Amino acid sequence: MGVKNAPGQKYIPDFVIYMALGKPKIDIDNYRLIVDGLVNNKLEFTYDELKELPSIQVSSDFHCVTGWSVSNVIWEGVPLKYFADTAEVYESVKWVYFMSLDGYTTVVSLEDFLSPDSILALKMNGSILPPEHGYPARIVIPHLYGWKGAKWVYKISFLENYKDGYWEALGYNERGRVEFEERFKNI
């Protein structure tokens, strides 16, 4: 799943940890994942509730847009389609915007969000997500560059109109698909 031997990427043994805005303090008892925007049902989950939702395992290569990749990472969590289906997104929705506890934001197309291997990951390589990799929950969409995978995510908003996240506002691509090398915006 995801993309093997991605164009313009070099494989390295382990992740480079990125926290553009520092590492947030996590208060797990007060943590909530909120699903809102253009939906019939707004949703809210505690961490314990997230752990009870349907879960799948996805094994995929991880690609950072700066040029490094890590092969065969095993993620486990809730298919993102579950949230779209349960919230009942409006017909008009085209984009999905993520907000994280560190203030980071990013955006993906609804099409990429609904891909069968797009998940809200709660586990990585068989263990609870390590704090630096986004505990309690991070987005994993294997066919997109790593910056689209918000760590420490707390809000998923369904939108009709495109809106820049943190890196997109600095010139990074709206879609971010690895196989098409969608690294930067075409201006």
Ligand SMILES: Nc1nc2c(c(=O)[nH]1)N[C@H]1C(S)=C(S)[C@@H](COP(=O)(O)O)O[C@H]1N2
């Ligand atoms: N909340 C948050 N999520 C984030 C980032 C960040 O700085 N803050 N960096 C992104 C980038 S650019 C990449 S490549 C991956 C890196 O994942 P890792 O830190 O688990 O290696 O996280 C992404 N998600």
Ligand SMILES: [Mo]
């Ligand atoms: Mo990245």
